[in-house]
Amino acid sequence: xxxxxxxxxxxxxxxxxxxxxxxxxxxxxxxxxxxxxxxxxxxxxxxxxxxxxxxxxxxxxxxxxxxxxxxxxxxxxxxxxxxxxxxxxxxxxxxxxxxxxxxxxxxxxxxxxxxxxxxxxxxxxxxxxxxxxxxxxxxxxxxxxxxxxxxxxxxxxxxxxxxxxxxxxxxxxxxxxxxxxxxxxxxxxxxxxxxxxxxxxxxxxxxxxxxxxxxxxxxxxxxxxxxxxxxxxxxxxxxxxxxxxxxxxxxxxxxxxxxxxxxxxxxxxxxxxxxxxxxxxxxxxxxxxxxxxxxxxxxxxxxxxxxxxxxxxxxxxxxxxxxxxxxxxxxxxxxxxxxxxxxxxxxxx
Amino acid sequence: xxxxxxxxxxxxxxxxxxxxxxxxxxxxxxxxxxxxxxxxxxxxxxxxxxxxxxxxxxxxxxxxxxxxxxxxxxxxxxxxxxxxxxxxxxxxxxxxxxxxxxxxxxxxxxxxxxxxxxxxxxxxxxxxxxxxxxxxxxxxxxxxxxxxxxxxxxxxxxxxxxxxxxxxxxxxxxxxxxxxxxxxxxxxxxxxxxxxxxxxxxxxxxxxxxxxxxxxxxxxxxxxxxxxxxxxxxxxxxxxxxxxxxxxxxxxxxxxxxxxxxxxxxxxxxxxxxxxxxxxxxxxxxxxxxxxxxxxxxxxxxxxxxxxxxxxxxxxxxxxxxxxxxxxxxxxxxxxxxxxxxxxxxxxx
DNA sequence: ACAATGAATGTCAGCGCTGACATGATCAGT
DNA sequence: ACTGATCATGTCAGCGCTGACATTCATTGT
Numbered sequence: 001x002x003x004x005x006x007x008x009x010x011x012x013x014x015x016x017x018x019x020x021x022x023x024x025x026x027x028x029x030x031x032x033x034x035x036x037x038x039x040x041x042x043x044x045x046x047x048x049x050x051x052x053x054x055x056x057x058x059x060x061x062x063x064x065x066x067x068x069x070x071x072x073x074x075x076x077x078x079x080x081x082x083x084x085x086x087x088x089x090x091x092x093x094x095x096x097x098x099x100x101x102x103x104x105x106x107x108x109x110x111x112x113x114x115x116x117x118x119x120x121x122x123x124x125x126x127x128x129x130x131x132x133x134x135x136x137x138x139x140x141x142x143x144x145x146x147x148x149x150x151x152x153x154x155x156x157x158x159x160x161x162x163x164x165x166x167x168x169x170x171x172x173x174x175x176x177x178x179x180x181x182x183x184x185x186x187x188x189x190x191x192x193x194x195x196x197x198x199x200x201x202x203x204x205x206x207x208x209x210x211x212x213x214x215x216x217x218x219x220x221x222x223x224x225x226x227x228x229x230x231x232x233x234x235x236x237x238x239x240x241x242x243x244x245x246x247x248x249x250x251x252x253x254x255x256x257x258x259x260x261x262x263x264x265x266x267x268x269x270x271x272x273x274x275x276x277x278x279x280x281x282x283x284x285x286x287x288x289x290x291x292x293x294x295x296x297x298x299x300x301x302x303x304x305x306x307x308x309x310x311x312x313x314x315x316x317x318x319x320x321x322x323x324x325x326x327x328x329x330x331x332x333x334x335x336x337x338x339x340x341x342x343x344x345x346x347x348x349x
Numbered sequence: 350x351x352x353x354x355x356x357x358x359x360x361x362x363x364x365x366x367x368x369x370x371x372x373x374x375x376x377x378x379x380x381x382x383x384x385x386x387x388x389x390x391x392x393x394x395x396x397x398x399x400x401x402x403x404x405x406x407x408x409x410x411x412x413x414x415x416x417x418x419x420x421x422x423x424x425x426x427x428x429x430x431x432x433x434x435x436x437x438x439x440x441x442x443x444x445x446x447x448x449x450x451x452x453x454x455x456x457x458x459x460x461x462x463x464x465x466x467x468x469x470x471x472x473x474x475x476x477x478x479x480x481x482x483x484x485x486x487x488x489x490x491x492x493x494x495x496x497x498x499x500x501x502x503x504x505x506x507x508x509x510x511x512x513x514x515x516x517x518x519x520x521x522x523x524x525x526x527x528x529x530x531x532x533x534x535x536x537x538x539x540x541x542x543x544x545x546x547x548x549x550x551x552x553x554x555x556x557x558x559x560x561x562x563x564x565x566x567x568x569x570x571x572x573x574x575x576x577x578x579x580x581x582x583x584x585x586x587x588x589x590x591x592x593x594x595x596x597x598x599x600x601x602x603x604x605x606x607x608x609x610x611x612x613x614x615x616x617x618x619x620x621x622x623x624x625x626x627x628x629x630x631x632x633x634x635x636x637x638x639x640x641x642x643x644x645x646x647x648x649x650x651x652x653x654x655x656x657x658x659x660x661x662x663x664x665x666x667x668x669x670x671x672x673x674x675x676x677x678x679x680x681x682x683x684x685x686x687x688x689x690x691x692x693x694x695x696x697x698x
Numbered sequence: 699a700c701a702a703t704g705a706a707t708g709t710c711a712g713c714g715c716t717g718a719c720a721t722g723a724t725c726a727g728t
Numbered sequence: 729a730c731t732g733a734t735c736a737t738g739t740c741a742g743c744g745c746t747g748a749c750a751t752t753c754a755t756t757g758t
Contacts, residue, residue: 003467005744016708021746031706048465052404053744056713061401070430077426081419084445088462093444096433113437116397118352236644262644269646294585295614295644297621354714365738370716380736402714405743 004047012041024049064092064318065119067099067106067128074261074290075307076125079148082311083123090319095119099128106131110138119143121318123311126150126194129159146314151193158317160310160329164194164287165201167303167333168257171285172205174301174335175255179344180283183216184246184253186224186239186263195221195259198287202257217253219245221263236292239266240273247274247282254282254344261286265296268340279342289336298339306331353396361390373398413441413667414468416448416455416477420584422611423639424656425474428497431660432472439668444468448477451574455480459487468492470667472660475499475541478508495663500542507666509659509678513543513636514550516652516682517606520634521554523650523684524604528693529632532565533595533602535573535588535612544570544608547636551606566602568594570612585641588615589622596623596631603631603693610635614645617689628691638685647688655680 006017006024013020015034022030023038030038041047055061064087068076080096087094097114099106106128114122115137121144128134129147135156138145147159175183185202188195203216224238224245239258243266246253258264264286268278276282278298286293289304310331355366355373362369364383371379372387379387390396404410413436417425429445436443446463448455455477463471464486470493477483478496484505487494496508524532534551537544552565573587573594588607592615595605607613613635617627625631627647635642638653659680 003744007744017744018709018746019707022707025746029706034706048467050405050744051466052401052410053713054746055401056399056405056715056743057745057747059713081447085447093442093466095442096429098430098434117400117442118397234643265644291583291585291611291641292644294583295618295641297618297646299618352714355716356714366714367716367739368737370714371737374716378736383736399714402743403716405745406714406716408743 003050004045005050006047009038009041009045009047012045013037060120061118062092063095063117063119064121064123064315065095065097065114065117066123067097067109067125069127070098070100074292075288075305078307079125079311082308083315086312086315087319090315092120092315092319101127105133107133107137110134115141121145123314123318124148124150126192130193144318146317148310148314149194151191151196154328158327158329160313160317160331162194162305162310162331163333164197167287167305167335168198168201169205170333170335171257171287171301171303172202172209174285174337174341175257175283176206176209176211178255178283178342180253180255181211181215181344182251182253182255183211184256185216185218186221186242186246186256186258186267187218188221188259198259217246217249221259235260235262236266236269239263239268240270241266243267243270244274247271247276252276252282255341256282256284258284258286261288261290261292261296261300261302264300264302264340265292268296268298268300279340281345283341283344285341293336293338296340301338301341302336303333304336305333352399353394354399355396358387358390358394358396361394362386409469410467411441412444412466412468413470413472413664414444414446414463414466415472416446416458416463416474418476419447419449420582422584422609422637423641424609424637424654427639427656428474428660431657432664435661435664436668439664441469441664441668450476454482456482456486459483464490470494472663472667473497473499475543479540479542493667495666497659497663498543498546500540500545503677507676507678509662509680511543511654511659511680512682513546513654516636516654516684517547517550518554519682519684520606520636520650520652521551521558523634523686523690524606524632525555525558525560527604527632527691529602529604530560530564530693531600531602531604532560533605534565534567535570535591535595535605535607535616536567537570537608547608566595566598570608584609584611585615585618588612589619590615592616592619593623596620596625601625601631604690605631605633607633607635610637610639610641610645610649610651613649613651613689614641617645617647617649628689630694632690632693634690642685642687645689650687650690651685652682653685654682 006020009020010017020038023035066083084094095117099109124145124147126149129150130152145157147157149161150159187199190196219242224241227241246256256267258267264284267284271278271282278284285301287303289302293300293302355369358369359366369387372384415432433443444466448458473494473496475498478499479501494506496506498510499508536548539545568591573590576590595602605616607616613633617633620627620631627633634650636652638651642649642651
């Protein structure tokens with residue numbers, strides 16, 4: 001019971017295999033009548049193109065690779081899901097590559113895995129996209145790639161950047177509008193582009209409102225890791241640590257912004273442990289609108305990246321015939337207000 | 350800059366392409382000396398087999414398909430992640446197919462999508478594995494499949510079954526031992542085998558302790574989806590809805606078991622919103638030991654399936670040359686006790 | 699009426715690999 | 729030394745498709 005081939009259809013209809021191929025590939029140079037007969041025969045015989053043969057003939061794999069971290073975060077599961085959908089629409093397949101930056105470089109991971117697959121394009125989310133060896137390798141192999149919110153050599157490739165700056169500023173303004181005047185920030189390592197941008201934007205937005213630096217207490221992510229000691233921390237644990245550092249002071253902030261939702265959830269948990277009510281005494285906002293934001297109680301005010309759009313654009317750029325010029329595409333980040341933020345308490349005075 | 354081919358390596362070493370192919374495919378009939386020279390040349394020239402050509406020649410795609418639901422639960426992200434790893438180890442690729450049973454039958458989804466890919470094998474997690482049309486189609490196409498915890502025609506294929514019954518019974522007994530006597534259950538569609546089994550096991554275990562049906566309030570998953578209206582629900586949202594239905598009553602249960610952790614987290618959130626303290630006034634237990642279980646505060650008591658093992662076995666069965674005989678493999682499920690369950694409150698009397 | 703155009707369709711090699719089979723070399727047993 | 733078995737290696741077609749190019753035929757302008 002062999003599978004149906006182009007040749008079979010050609011035989012049925014009485015044309016050459018090439019003409020059938022034309023119909024399958026939507027080549028316009030086929031007469032409507034012939035096209036119809038061929039389409040019918042394809043339908044009737046249940047013909048399905050052999051992708052391997054096509055790949056071999058065209059020297060394209062119709063595969064798009066994507067690097068994903070070993071631990072499943074909201075951002076990545078959403079990204080993969082959306083990318084998969086987009087790939088299907090473009091007739092591509094998505095190949096996942098698990099990448100643990102703590103064990104191996106992105107370039108090595110690529111060498112070991114995805115490279116065998118001869119992807120036509122690769123999507124490089126944060127961290128993987130900042131490995132210059134990997135980019136060199138990709139260039140050398142002639143594999144196109146799109147980076148998502150990269151941190152280094154921004155001019156080097158097409159990149160899709162969530163507008164972390166504006167999203168962060170929106171959070172700052174939301175705090176300000178609610179009367180907050182003393183702030184805390186749990187900031188990520190400035191080596192991560194999004195971390196640096198969010199930090200600077202938060203501070204910048206507040207300063208432009210007249211807030212002085214002395215009213216913004218900053219806790220560094222790295223210092224929390226150091227404080228924790230071991231390697232078995234979770235983001236929530238670090239968030240608790242950060243929350244304690246910010247809240248267990250003379251004049252604690254009334255509003256805290258963190259690099260992501262998991263950290264924010266930790267801050268909330270710690271505040272509650274200290275008898276500080278959220279949002280009555282303290283407002284907390286995170287970033288990403290992840291599951292953690294909804295699981296947290298009260299639910300977190302947060303900033304949401306349009307992950308599905310980002311994935312769709314990345315795939316489109318890779319799948320599209322015309323090589324898109326190198327450029328940086330920006331995506332809006334929107335503020336999602338939930339119950340973890342409210343009007344500043346009066347009690348301060 | 351053409352890619353390196355078998356022929357190129359053959360030319361360098363001075364043997365035929367076939368011999369190189371033998372080395373690549375670990376055919377034992379190659380002399381150690383030749384093998385070594387060829388291996389060196391492959392290494393040196395950076396040869397990588399063309400998977401498409403191989404597929405075409407062998408009529409095998411080296412692809413394993415898997416059906417995943419549109420909303421990302423822990424179970425499925427873990428399953429996909431583990432299956433992906435296992436596939437890599439066996440030299441296979443994993444093709445995801447998003448399947449929404451509420452929109453389309455699994456068979457139709459397969460026709461539209463995965464079928465084009467000509468997978469060598471398909472992994473059918475719950476729901477998809479219970480669509481007999483799909484199984485017929487797969488048999489007809491000569492595509493092997495493994496079902497995970499199927500609900501129907503259990504004899505029909507190799508299946509891997511987590512012991513949901515025993516895991517669920519363990520939860521019920523844990524509740525009972527803590528003095529609970531009024532129960533709530535957020536149950537999945539009985540069409541889903543694991544859903545039906547968990548429902549029946551929970552009820553059965555309680556009844557065998559002398560609990561009457563009137564003391565077990567059941568909320569159906571599907572009815573929650575209907576109640577929600579739109580399609581933009583998350584499991585947590587539905588859990589909250591379910592929690593409200595169970596708790597906002599005359600004689601609310603003191604212990605609630607849900608189909609999975611995300612739902613349980615929703616129940617906890619809703620309970621807290623209603624001013625009900627977990628676990629003082631209410632014990633809640635989920636299933637899966639997902640991230641949600643640890644993010645939730647208090648952390649959830651839950652039952653853990655060995656998802657990685659399940660995925661690895663499924664892939665091994667599909668990738669292994671010798672067709673494994675039809676059989677049902679059983680995997681243990683273990684109870685993980687955390688802070689969301691405790692002794693029943695006295696207040697009832 | 700005839701060349702020039704262009705649209706519809708066909709021919710064919712070859713993408714890189716492997717399966718089936720053929721060949722030649724080596725070796726044990728008589 | 730000769731036979732037959734065993735092992736190492738080679739030959740070659742063909743998997744199903746598409747790109748480059750060739751051919752056929754109807755249409756148009758002059």
